[in-house]
Amino acid sequence: xxxxxxxxxxxxxxxxxxxxxxxxxxxxxxxxxxxxxxxxxxxxxxxxxxxxxxxxxxxxxxxxxxxxxxxxxxxxxxxxxxxxxxxxxxxxxxxxxxxxxxxxxxxxxxxxxxxxxxxxxxxxxxxxxxxxxxxxxxxxxxxxxxxxxxxxxxxxxxxxxxxxxxxxxxxxxxxxxxxxxxxxxxxxxxxxxxxxxxxxxxxxxxxxxxxxxxxxxxxxxxxxxxxxxxxxxxxxxxxxxxxxxxxxxxxxxxxxxxxxxxxxxxxxxxxxxxxxxxxxxxxxxxxxxxxxxxxxxxxxxxxxxxxxxxxxxxxxxxxxxxxxxxxxxxxxxxxxxxxxxxxxxxxxxxxxxxxxxxxxxxxxxxxxxxxxxxxxxxxxxxxxxxxxxxxxxx
Numbered sequence: 001x002x003x004x005x006x007x008x009x010x011x012x013x014x015x016x017x018x019x020x021x022x023x024x025x026x027x028x029x030x031x032x033x034x035x036x037x038x039x040x041x042x043x044x045x046x047x048x049x050x051x052x053x054x055x056x057x058x059x060x061x062x063x064x065x066x067x068x069x070x071x072x073x074x075x076x077x078x079x080x081x082x083x084x085x086x087x088x089x090x091x092x093x094x095x096x097x098x099x100x101x102x103x104x105x106x107x108x109x110x111x112x113x114x115x116x117x118x119x120x121x122x123x124x125x126x127x128x129x130x131x132x133x134x135x136x137x138x139x140x141x142x143x144x145x146x147x148x149x150x151x152x153x154x155x156x157x158x159x160x161x162x163x164x165x166x167x168x169x170x171x172x173x174x175x176x177x178x179x180x181x182x183x184x185x186x187x188x189x190x191x192x193x194x195x196x197x198x199x200x201x202x203x204x205x206x207x208x209x210x211x212x213x214x215x216x217x218x219x220x221x222x223x224x225x226x227x228x229x230x231x232x233x234x235x236x237x238x239x240x241x242x243x244x245x246x247x248x249x250x251x252x253x254x255x256x257x258x259x260x261x262x263x264x265x266x267x268x269x270x271x272x273x274x275x276x277x278x279x280x281x282x283x284x285x286x287x288x289x290x291x292x293x294x295x296x297x298x299x300x301x302x303x304x305x306x307x308x309x310x311x312x313x314x315x316x317x318x319x320x321x322x323x324x325x326x327x328x329x330x331x332x333x334x335x336x337x338x339x340x341x342x343x344x345x346x347x348x349x350x351x352x353x354x355x356x357x358x359x360x361x362x363x364x365x366x367x368x369x370x371x372x373x374x375x376x377x378x379x380x381x382x383x384x385x386x387x388x389x390x391x392x393x394x
Contacts, residue, residue: 003112003374007366010108011359018362019355021045022100026350029085032127032134035062038083038096039124042103046122049107057124058139064124065145068110074118075379077369078149078324079106080137080317082128092341093129094157094333094349097358102154104358105366118373121149128316130172130278135316138279146323151290151382153368154317155361157349158330159338161303163291167284167328168217168243169250170314171276175201175220175261178271181234191232195225197268198236204260205240215312216253217243239277243314246393247282284318285393287325287386293371293378294329297364303331325386331364333357 011018025038039062043053046066057063083099085091106122113120123145127134140146179192205218212218220240226233242257244250258274265272295305317328334348348354372379 003116003370004367006112007108007370008363010111011104011363011366015359018100018104019358022096022355022358023350025083025096025099026091029090031087032084032129032131033060033062035083035126038062038099039064039126042081042083042099042122042124046103046107049110051110051122058136058143058145059133060126060136060139062124062126063136063140066106066122066124068106068113068120070113070117070119072117074113074116074373075150076119076121076148077109077372078121078123078152079103079365079369080152080154080320081122081124082154083124084127084129086129086341089341089343090346091349092343092346094345094354095128097157097333097349097354097361098154099124101358101362101365104362105153105369108362108366109369112370113373116370116373120369125316127278132277134172134278135281135319137316138281138319141319141323146320149324151372152317152320152324152326153365154328155365156328156330157333157354157357158340159332159334159336160306160308160330161298161332162306162308162330163295164284164286164328166245166286166312167318168215168245168312168314169247169283169318170241170243170281171250171254172278173240173242173254173257174273174275174277175238175240176273177201177236177265177268179232179234179268182232184230184232188232192234192269193232194236194270195233197264197270197272198222198225198238200264200267201238201261204264205257208256208260212253213244213249215245216249217241218253218257243312245283247280250280279316279319281314281316282318282322284315284328285321285386285390287327287382287389289382289385290325290327291329293368293382294327294364297367298329298331301360301363303360322390325382331357331361
């Protein structure tokens with residue numbers, strides 16, 4: 001097919017430039033909402049390729065939306081670009097690959113849509129790893145930005161190639177207790193011990209765990225527990241994650257955890273704060289026919305697509321999947337024992353194998369976009385299935 005070959009030729013003829021962009025982003029890791037270099041690198045390239053750019057999206061200064069519209073009707077194909085790094089680990093989740101692959105796929109598809117119709121959007125998504133004001137895709141959902149898409153595509157680096165897996169909804173919470181500080185020996189009777197409140201809170205959460213579902217999670221750490229052993233702390237600070245298979249159940253779990261914080265404050269006479277530091281992340285609604293399309297082109301690119309039990313993580317792409325048919329598959333960049341969020345994974349994200357995965361991944365999702373535009377029946381079947389699955393999500 002002529003259009004397919006045009007896409008593949010563009011990727012092959014320009015692969016060195018995109019690999020270089022990926023390596024540049026990899027060498028300059030930036031945390032969520034601070035991805036100035038990464039977002040600018042992708043934006044400047046998309047501008048050169050004829051995309052219209054809108055920046056500073058939904059309260060995220062490093063977010064952007066890049067549009068390439070044809071004059072003919074057709075679906076709007078969205079490519080989700082992530083580019084934030086991990087604290088202390090750099091690009092140990094391979095977002096340099098994600099951002100570059102989505103950009104490459106979007107540009108490659110734009111080379112044919114003037115003939116076939118439709119619109120290509122590359123959506124720059126900061127802070128997928130979370131943090132303060134993290135999970136930009138959730139902000140985009142709230143602001144209606146995702147409504148502009150008909151389908152959302154991306155590919156994530158991994159230790160194998162596989163379709164979208166189940167994910168958990170997650171809330172990221174800060175818990176702070178405020179007491180009254182005194183000397184621990186001289187006038188302790190006048191104190192209000194914020195550390196006692198925090199320990200009571202931790203014990204309460206531990207007791208809660210035996211009464212929650214096996215699929216639910218509550219886990220956290222103390223970020224500030226006091227400064228000196230002979231000074232009763234007047235301030236303590238912890239960060240907790242709550243997770244569940246669906247948002248409704250997570251809201252209930254988070255409320256229960258919040259009640260424990262309230263109880264700990266009452267027990268110790270402290271004041272407290274409890275609440276999210278970032279957008280809530282929702283579970284993934286999978287559209288099997290869209291993942292089957294990924295598998296079709298992955299196999300065509302000589303990827304071995306496997307099925308396995310990978311456990312549960314969380315991603316704000318789940319929020320997108322509640323609005324439009326979405327995929328979050330993985331593509332192999334290293335050995336089977338490669339684990340994300342490690343130094344080894346970081347190195348693999350800029351390796352020869354990682355570069356090859358970037359190119360194959362971009363080919364896969366670009367060809368998916370082509371198929372969704374020219375194959376009207378397939379597109380309608382995917383949308384219909386998405387609506388059915390969404391309607392039956394408990």
